[in-house]
Amino acid sequence: CRDLSRSLLGTELEPRRATTRALRRKGVIVDRVVATYWAGPSTPTGEDLLEITSHGSPEILREIMEAALDAGARAAQPGEFTRRAFSNGRLDLAQARAVGDLISARGAAARAAALARLEGGLSEALDEARAPLLELLAEIEVRLDHPEEDIAPLPAGQAGHSLQEAAGRIERLLAGYARGRSRREGARVGLFGSPNAGKSSLLNALLGRKRAIVSSAPGTTRDVLEEQAELAGASVTLIDTAGLRGEAREPAEREGIARAERALESCQVAVLVVDAARPADERDALARQAVASTVERRGARMIVALNKIDLSGGSADAEGVRCSALTGEGLAALEAAIAAAAGGAPSDEGESLLDDAQQMEALTAAAQEIRAARAEIVARPGEWEDRGAARLRRALVLIDGARGTGATEDVLNEIFSRFCVGK
Structure with a gap:
C-alpha cells in the first residue's frame, strides 16, 4: 500500500488520517481525491489498506482503476476482502457467511x-x-x-x-x-379462495400496482401469477391463483384450478381470501377445506383475509384479517400478519x-x-x-x-x- 500510495499520490500517507491529494496516471492528474492509509493489523482485513474517495464520474473511476493496475495492483476476486478478513482472524466463518x-x-x-x-x-x-x-x-x-x-x-x-x-x-x-430460511430466501405466499373473492384485486393492492387482470366475472384468473414484494419488512413471493371450485366447465379453467392446487403445495403461507360482502356458501366451504387440509398436512401457515369490507352483506363475526383491496383499509394489518407468518420479525432473538x-x-x-x-x-x-x-x-x-x-x-x-x- 505504501508503494501504491507513492505511485498514485506521489507521497506516503500518515496512517489513519484522511488527506486530499492529486491522483495521477502517467503524470497526468486524474482527480483530486481523499486518501486514507490504514495500517494493519487493526483494519477490517487485518492488512494494510489504501482507501481512495473520488468524484463519482464513471470515467474518473475507470482511470483510477487503470492507474492502480499500472502501479502493480490487481482487481479483487469475489469475496476477497471478506476472505482476507477471515484468514487474518478478523471474522470467523459464521460472520463471513x-x-x-x-x-x-x-x-x-x-x-x-x-x-x-x-x-x-x-x-x-x-x-x-x-x-x-x-x-x-x-x-x-x-x-x-x-x-x-x-x-x-x-x-x-x-x-x-x-x-x-x-x-x-x-x-x-x-x-x-x-423461519430463518424463509426470511433469507423469501417465503412463497399464495392467495387462494373461491372464484371472485377478490384475490387478484388483493394482489394488486399489496403490490401497489395493477399486475393482475380484475373483473367482476368469476373465473377471470386462469394462470398463476408470481411477483416479488416486501411486506412489513419481509421479502415474499406473492402468488395469485385461480378460484378453487368443485367442478369447472372449460378446459382452461380446469387447468387453472390444477395450477392453483400445485401452487398450494409449494407455499409456506396460504392466504385464504374470503368475500366478506356476502354470506359464506358451499364454494367458500370447499375452498377453505382444500386450503386448510393442505396447510395442515404440509406444516405451512394459513391466514384468513376477509376482503371487501367496504361493502355490506357478510358476517361481521367472521374471524380473520378484515381488509379492503379497493380502499386499502386493513391492508397494513394483513401485511403484518403475512410478514409474521413468513418469518418476518422474530419473536425470539435466537430465531434470527x-x-x-x-x-x-x-x-x-x-x-x-x-x-x-x-x-x-x-x-x-x-x-x-x-x-x-x-x-x-x-x-x-x-x-x-x-x-x-x-x-x-x-x-x-x-x-x-x-x-x-x-x-
Whole structure:
C-alpha cells in the first residue's frame, strides 16, 4: 500500500488520517481525491489498506482503476476482502457467511438477521452451547486420564444438567431454522379462495400496482401469477391463483384450478381470501377445506383475509384479517400478519441466527450426539464416562464445523465464490 500510495499520490500517507491529494496516471492528474492509509493489523482485513474517495464520474473511476493496475495492483476476486478478513482472524466463518447474506438480503427482516450474525450473534450462541460440553469433557477426562487419583465419581445429575443445557441452546437455534430460511430466501405466499373473492384485486393492492387482470366475472384468473414484494419488512413471493371450485366447465379453467392446487403445495403461507360482502356458501366451504387440509398436512401457515369490507352483506363475526383491496383499509394489518407468518420479525432473538442448511445439518448431528451421551448416563450408570466422552468430542467437532473451524479449502472457495466482486 505504501508503494501504491507513492505511485498514485506521489507521497506516503500518515496512517489513519484522511488527506486530499492529486491522483495521477502517467503524470497526468486524474482527480483530486481523499486518501486514507490504514495500517494493519487493526483494519477490517487485518492488512494494510489504501482507501481512495473520488468524484463519482464513471470515467474518473475507470482511470483510477487503470492507474492502480499500472502501479502493480490487481482487481479483487469475489469475496476477497471478506476472505482476507477471515484468514487474518478478523471474522470467523459464521460472520463471513453473514457478509454474503447481508449483501443479498431481501427485505428488512433478512437484513436485520444477517447483521445479527455479522455482529457475532451466531458465534456467541455456538460458544454458549460449547461451554458446558467443554467443562463436562474436562471433568470426565481428568478422571479417565488419572485413575490412580482419588477423584470422586462425576455425579450423573451434574453431567445430565450440563448436557441438557447444551442441547437446549442448540435446539433453540434449530427451532428457528425454517423461519430463518424463509426470511433469507423469501417465503412463497399464495392467495387462494373461491372464484371472485377478490384475490387478484388483493394482489394488486399489496403490490401497489395493477399486475393482475380484475373483473367482476368469476373465473377471470386462469394462470398463476408470481411477483416479488416486501411486506412489513419481509421479502415474499406473492402468488395469485385461480378460484378453487368443485367442478369447472372449460378446459382452461380446469387447468387453472390444477395450477392453483400445485401452487398450494409449494407455499409456506396460504392466504385464504374470503368475500366478506356476502354470506359464506358451499364454494367458500370447499375452498377453505382444500386450503386448510393442505396447510395442515404440509406444516405451512394459513391466514384468513376477509376482503371487501367496504361493502355490506357478510358476517361481521367472521374471524380473520378484515381488509379492503379497493380502499386499502386493513391492508397494513394483513401485511403484518403475512410478514409474521413468513418469518418476518422474530419473536425470539435466537430465531434470527440460523438459516444455512450445512450449519443446520451439523447442529442437528451435534444435538443427536448430546442426546446419545445422556442416554449413556441412564443405560450405564457409573460406567458411562468413556463412551460419553467420545460422544462429547464428536458433538464439539460438529459445533465447530457449524462455526467454520477447520473448514477445507474447497468449502471456503464455495462460500466466497457467492460474493460479488470486491466484498
